[in-house]
Amino acid sequence: MASFKPTKIQVYPKLGEKVTQDTLYWKNYKAPVQIKEFGAITNIDFSPVAPHNFAVTAFTRVHIYGPFSQEPVKTFTRFKDTAYSGRFRSDGQLFVAGCEDSVVRLFDVSGKVALRMFKGHTKAVHVTDFTSDRYQILTGSDDYTCRLWDIPNATELTTYQEHTDYIRCGVTSKLNRDLFITGSYDHTLKVFDARADKSVMTMDHGQPVESLLLYPSEGLLISAGGRYVKVWDLLKGGQPLVSLKNHHKTVTCLCLSSNGQRLLSASLDRHVKVYNTTNYKVVHNFDYAASILSLALAPDDESIVVGMTNGILSIKHRKSLEESKEISGQQKRRPSYRVFVKGKNYVPKQDDYLVSKPVKQHLAKYDKQLKKFNVSKALDTALERKPEITVAVIKELDRRGTLKNALAGRDEQGLSHLLNFLIGNMVDPRFAPVLVTAADMILDIYQSVIGQSPVVDRQLLRLQELLEREIDYQQDLVEVLGMLDTMFASSLPRKEVPSLPQTVELSLS
Amino acid sequence: MVEHGEIRVVHRGGSKLTSRDPVFSSDSRFLLCASGECVKVFSTSTEECIHDLRGHTELVTGVLLRPSNHLQVYSCSADGTVRLWDFTDGILIKTYVIGYPIYSIYASANHEGVIFLVTPAQSDKRSEMFQLVAVQLPQSGDQLVEARELSAVLSDVSSNPAAIVFGRGGEYIASANGLQLEVYFFKKQKAYRFPLKEDNKKGGKNTFMCVACHPKDDCIATGHEDGKIRLWRNFNHKKEYTYSTLHWHHSAVSSLCFTPEGTNLLSGGIESVLVQWRYNQESQRDFLPRLGAAITHIAVSPDGALFCTSHSDNKITIIQSCVKVSAVIQGLVKGESVRTDLMMDPRSKSLVLNGKPGHLQFYSLQRDKLLYNLDIVQQEYIHESGLQQFEVVKAAFNASGNWLATVEERKQKAAELELNLKLWAYDEQTQSFVLNTTISAPHEAQITAMCFCHAADSQTTMLASTSKDGHFKAWQLAAQAHTEDEGPSWSCDFVGAYHDLVPECCCFSADGSLLAVSFQEVVTVWSPASWELLTTLSQPPGAIRDLCFGRLSCSKYLLGTSANNLLCCWNLLTCSLEWSTSMDVSLLLADPLSENMAAFCCQAGCTDLFVFKPSEPRPLFSRKEVCSGKVTRAVFAPREEMLESCEESSQWLNHSQLYFLTQYMDLMTFTTKAEEDRLMASSKQLVIDDSVAMTPFYLLLGKHRQQENQDSLGGMSAERTPLPQGSVAIRELLQTPAHVLPSTSYLCSMFVQSLLISVTDTREENKHTEEEMESEKEEEDSEGEMESSTRPKESLESEATESAAPALTKAQARELRRVKKLDHSWLAGLLDS
DSSP states (O other), X not given: OOOOOOOOOOXXXXXXXXXXXXXXXXXXBOOOEEEEOSSOEEEEEEOSSTTOOEEEEETTEEEEXXXXXXXXXXXXXXXXXXXXXXXXXTTSSEEEXXXXXXXXXXXXXXXXXXXXXXXXXXXXXXXXXXXXXXXXXXXXXXXXXXXEXXXXXXXXEEEEOOOXXXXXXXXXXXXXXXXXXXXXXXXXXXXXXXXXXXXXXXXXXXXXXEEEEEOTTXXXXXXXXXXXXXXXXXXXXXXXXXXXXXXXXXXXXXXXXTTSSEEEEEETTSEEEEEETTTOOEEEEEEOSSOEEEEEEOGGGOEEEEEETTSEEEEEEBOOHHHHHHHXXXXXXXXXXXXXXXXXXXXXXXXXXXXXXXXXXXXXXHHHHHHTTOHHHHHHHHHXXXXXXXXXXXXXXXXXXXXXXXXXXXXXXXXXXXXXXXXXXXXXXXXXXXXXXXXXXXXXXXXXXXXXXXXXXXXXXXXXXXXXXXXHHHHHHHHHHHHHHHHHHHHSOOOOOOOOOHHHHHHHX | OOOOTTOEEEEOSOOOSOSXXXXXXXXXXXXXXXXXXXXXXXXXXXXOEEEEXXXXXXXXXXXXXXXXXXXXXXXEETTXXXXXXXXXXXXXXXXXXXXXXXXXEEOOTTSTTEEEEEEEOTTOTTSSOEEEEEEEOOOOSOSEEEOOOEEEEEEEEOSOGGGEEEXXXXXXXXXXXXXXXXXXXXXXXXXXXXXXXXXXSTTOOXXXXXXXXXXXXXXXXXXXXXXXXXXXXXXTSSSOOEEEEEEOOSSOEEEEEEOTTSSEEEEEETTOOEEEEETTEEEEEEEEOOOSSXXXXXXXXXXXXEEEEEETXXXXXXXXXXXXXXXXXXXXXXXXXXXXXXXXXXXXXXXXXXXXXXXXXXXXTTTTEEEEEEESSOSOOXXXXXXXXXXXXXXXXXXXXXXXXXXXEEOOTTSOOEEEEEEEEEETTTTEEEEEEEEESSSSSOEEEEEEOOOSSOSSOEEEEEETTSOEEEEEXXXXXXXXXXXXXXXXXXXXXXXXXXXXXXXXOTTSSOEEEEETTEEEEEETTTTEEEEEEEOOSSOEEEEEEOOGGGTTEEEEEETTTEEEEEETTTTEEEEEEEOOEEEEEEOTTSSOEEXXXXXXXXXXXXXXXXXXXXXXXXXXXXXXXXXXXXXXXXXXXXXXXXXXTXXXXXXXXXXXXXXXXXXXXXXXXXXXXXXHHHHHHHHHHTTSOOOXXXXXXXXXXXXXXXXXXXXXXXXXXXXXXXXXXXXHHHXXXXXXXXXXXXXXXXXXXXXXXXXXXXXXXXXXXXXXXXXXXXXXXXXXXXXXXXXXXXXXXXXHHHTXXXXXXXXXXXXXXXHHHHHHHHHHHHHHO
């Protein structure tokens, strides 16, 4: 007596991402903490010193959050208009921010009132940064100028008016106090040396530049503008290295992971992409709810902070080691180890008589029903499961010649359930061959009752629509295939088919 | 044409076991079943075939235990004889010649010396009318007895053996035919007929299929084509009969059987479920489902402990008390057709072909036994007629037997063809094939041919398949790209096509460097290394049917057969036709171990065989009319040990043996005279050795037995047996450690026997000689003995004279005898001097 063979669920090739080391690393974050700000979040900056607070610039305020708090530990509100680009100094003591009203304000992190106000720009200041000697401030403004200011005197040191459009990003060298780079909406990046009165290097990005990033070694510069992320080699005189186009909307922000191995780019298309910096391939992708304006990574990648246009700040914290284990354990709550080894590790003694117990076969519910030839019930059970299983059961019923019986005799609810499934999965190429037969049968069986139930009628119409659309798609695809064939045929070198050997002539003669 | 008297075509195993219902011996240790032209005796516990009762010259159609002697069995055959056998020893006792083909046999304890046979109605032998006749078996001492006195009992009966049955120990006999049940009472000499109305309801079919009688009650159970079982009672009145209906089976009930006590009724049919109905409580049923294939016969052992069901897949299942399958006797499964080729499994050297639906069977040719069935489809088989099931249509092994490729297909009308290509890896641990890769829909249409690359030294295994969709594909074993997945799996390496023609067959060269694919009239030769089309060969007109590369020294040749009766041989070095000959070759195959090729040609309804080397113009062997009909499946099976035949004509059989399947699914082979002789010798030897299994105990004790036999023979001639101490058995008994010895009860008889021999009068003589020797030693030891020895003699004599009345003690008597002996020697010495 052979045992019942369960329905074979076909294994389809897995579509979608492969599990790599990177996916494991970047997936290992907790569910995001979301904080609503007053307006679009234009900039996020982490304090370089512990405990690594971060400043979030949104609308007319700058909030400073602690690493784990969901309430701001400090707020700077003395802005007359929208604030921009709130940044910490490398010692974490001072804080600078630009403003729509063209005034740049310098704060003590522990104070409230601005220590210094740098006035000189004529339009909104979107770029501020400290130089590496900590005594100067770089600003870039919508009046096409960028300036260097002295902090102690609050005086303007130099002005460069080389850009021909808004300056929206800039970065200072961490190694040299005189070097800084600005990017502008005039599509150019310019490298300035404070000791020279002109820019020393100009690179053309090709799109309005939104963000700049220097590698820790400062040999490479990354710029983002339009849909492109470009990498430039500064040591080779600004030679473009790579041009990446992985976003389908403007890239707004760039960020390096703590070890410099991964580059993150955020875009208005609501994605954050992670690149490998050795081959510049996308290794991971985050999805967010709204267009992203700003992005920052905490030191050691402890958290990813993302600011969006709808004013929502999303903070993802990395799971601690125990947590990541615990969570995976919680997801699959299984009986304890003891249950499984119970009695298994008992070693029979020499004169024990062993009674072998047949292994009990565990069958899924639909298999049990199939075993009892309850075909309709089996189909109902399978409809509640994954589509792969449902399709496998439909196939099995078809093989048994009882699919018609299983489909027939359903009321309005049952039929609409079935039609729903068909609408959802009919055009899936994996399931189509099986479901087309089933759909044919359904139409045959329920032909007579069409027009009696509005629900079913509506679903049938949807199904029809779906099929018509699918037929159109297929037709288009065939056309494309034909075009490709002609293209390939014309591009291939014409190769002589080896001539028939002499046998033919021999046999003919 | 040379006549090859020494090579014969012989039938090789695989005959149907389930044509008639099997019979249990009265102690239910043996099961007898008709199998082809012989009756096989199986052990119910070990499944082994114990005896082959051979003698009939045509199909055996019935087996029946002799009611008066339960150690004897009747068998009837279509050759018109009934034979009586002693099945425990496998001896033919008597042959009764009836003279008409017999279809079944019945007997009952009530009718001593009479058997009942179903024969064709006497008017003409070919008619579809059958009658039941009673034959009085003549009492005569002869081996061959003519029994021509037939008296008809019932006319117009069914030829189906299940449709006639004796009731209540032979008081009446019930026969069902068509829509009529007939009961004949022997005492009253009267027959009652109970016709059933043809059911006019849809699907209703009332035709009788089988009959069973209750052993105690007057109750007849009949099975019907629509799945109903009717229980007839009160049938000894023409008018007042009643019947009740049981219905569980959804299609015809093919067998019914009451248990010996009559408490249960067993029924079976195509559903392959054994149903046990309680007699008089018919609502209670027990089921034993999924027995594997449609049940054709059911039998119950006389003590009711064992049931036995015969199945349509040539299998007999023995079931213990309706719960547990205790033994399965499985023959070669024969479907309607063999869709896969015949193949040899390189590992087990067994024949592989498709058997049960969705299975491949591995059949040992040497032992005529099915080794196992490999489930290819792995789906629950639905036992229903008219259902399209998955069928294994192609299978192929690679050279080492590590990989097995199978193709299964299911074609429904108005639906897409379902095709699956499966690749199985041999697992050393479980010693069976494990599914490695399933490729669903490998081609868009049916696969026409499939073959593995047989190169022994290639690192990668390659499989080529050709399909009616106009493509051929090469599949290769490749490691997975992603390390998380388990092991290597198969993937498509190349898709090839040629001018939209349909590829029919493909073949790899022996070294794996060439792949030949035939596209209708054109043979294309490809290089598997670069997938370049190297050359095309053609021999118009006529589509290519078979392709075969030569082997070993003939590996430069490619042979092909075409539909317009041509056998062509191309030389691949010159790319030209070497030779061609006109013959209608239905099958061409190459011997894997030699250069030989075999071609089966179909001519005038018969098949001829030619064995040839591609390089030589003359065939090595040819045989006209090997069998009737077309041979489409054959295989060269490598021999386990090479045959040393010096005859030129039979040299081609040295390395391998050629097996082929005829139109009627009979497995045939060619044997040489020498081989047959050897087989006979070995079978005789087997009979002798059969009594005791080869166990360490046998090795220990069997040796002794043989020695004993020899000893006893020697002892007979020399009238002298060794002393008890000297007996090998005893010595062995004393010297071998106690824990390896068999039980004392077994040793006892031997021990006693050895003692018995020494107790005979020869023993006394032995004792004499022994004592003599002892005394002689004593004499040599001391010289003074001579003088002193006279003294005891005198004293003894005086003693003897003194006490003549009291009997001598044993010791004294011995002493006396010794002295007498001594005296003799002395006297002899004196006389000599």
